[in-house]
Amino acid sequence: MPLIACPACGHQISIEAVACPQCGHPNRPAPPSPAPQTGPKCCLCPAPATTRCQGCNMFCCPRHVQSIYVQHNQGGANELRCPSCYESAMNWKIFGFVFAAIVAVIMLALITGIASR
Ligand SMILES: [Zn+2]
Numbered sequence: 460m461p462l463i464a465c466p467a468c469g470h471q472i473s474i475e476a477v478a479c480p481q482c483g484h485p486n487r488p489a490p491p492s493p494a495p496q497t498g499p500k501c502c503l504c505p506a507p508a509t510t511r512c513q514g515c516n517m518f519c520c521p522r523h524v525q526s527i528y529v530q531h532n533q534g535g536a537n538e539l540r541c542p543s544c545y546e547s548a549m550n551w552k553i554f555g556f557v558f559a560a561i562v563a564v565i566m567l568a569l570i571t572g573i574a575s576r
């Protein structure tokens with residue numbers, strides 16, 4: 460087993476040793492504490508981003524991401540959206556509702572028109 464000199468007392472200690480048996484100096488350097496805020500940050504706040512918007516791929520913290528039901532070609536799915544994507548998705552939903560309402564009114568008018576004929 461390779462030996463190294465203890466950085467504190469110079470005692471020859473095993474490279475595998477957790478601490479110097481002579482002085483108790485820790486052999487292995489302490490695991491580097493996770494450097495604060497090195498990872499991706501939320502696009503809206505300084506919090507570390509743990510999730511991503513599935514609309515624009517923007518990094519978001521869990522506080523700034525919202526789950527929304529999105530309709531796809533093959534069914535729908537719940538997706539995580541950043542506030543701006545969430546808002547636009549909601550606007551599209553509202554537009555869809557309005558569009559459906561207009562179609563319903565036209566259909567109703569056509570049906571009543573046929574019926575009164
Ligand atoms: Zn030592």
Ligand SMILES: [Zn+2]
Nearest residue numbers: 501504520523
């Ligand atoms: Zn955030």
Ligand SMILES: [Zn+2]
Nearest residue numbers: 512515541544
């Ligand atoms: Zn987004």
